[in-house]
Amino acid sequence: MKPVRSLARAMLSGIFVVSGARNFVNPERLVTAAKPVTDRVTPLLERANPRIPTDTTTLIQVNSAVQVGAGLMLATGKFARPAALVLAGTLVPVTIAGHPFWNNDDPGTRNNNQIHFLKNLGLFGGLLLAAADTEGKPGLRWRTGHRIGHSRRSVQRAVRTARREARIAVRSASTARRLPG
Template sequence: MMSVTFKGHSQTPDSSAYSWVCLMARLCLAAVFLYSGSTKLIHWQAAISEFEGLSLPLPAVAVALTVAVQLLGGLAVALGWRVRLAALALAIFTVIATLIGHPFWNFEGPELQHQLTTMLEHLAIVGGFLLLAANGPGHLSAGRGE
């Protein structure tokens, strides 16, 4: 059985502290997707314009799919329901969206640094989702072990 150490005390996945840490991690990972999906939904035309600027085909369809993935995936992760699947889906989505939206290799100077930093931040989010997919949601979840 895996154990984690908090303040010198070993905690197993069955412990209360571990469960609360898993819940907090899920909420942190979900927050950005729930916010982004909601913002795109509320500011629909601006989101379509942004996607047109990225030269995406069928930008309205791309926005609709993006909003669905962000809101449904974010909600599933936050609640801990089907979290392994949702975490993998959001990890894949994040990789694709980052490659499309932050092509650092096309920039120079300060903009290169900005795009590269953003890409690396998104890579960290992917890492969090992969850990979540591997370890599951913890006990404070709507779908234990899913």
């Protein structure tokens, strides 16, 4: 991995590791802000698996633990692309719950939440770039297309070879018939 990529990934993941650890240890400070979002997600989780805990504090801790784990994976470059996608997924509810500037009447609070909302939007964009980064290696789409093209060319070569061999066989058979025997 190139030094710039390593540094960029470590810098991008830092906020997730630090805030994830802080929120895991002290989730109670976020319960009030997160409750409207978790109340909407709870029915979906209960339908998916009734044994999943759906209380707000636990969901905050799960999200925080996922942020720490995925943040460390992104920072170390291990499974960096999936980790970036997971972090992007964890960022959506955090941003909606934590920075709903559209609900603030106070101009100062609205401005502060709008800035943090846009900051998280920028982080989301950075995570999408990290998820798309193939480190200069061909991506899955290119490799698939290349393999299909290679297979198509192999089949075409095999067809040409079979035709050529059939023509040779026909010539040999007609020559053999003409020879006195």
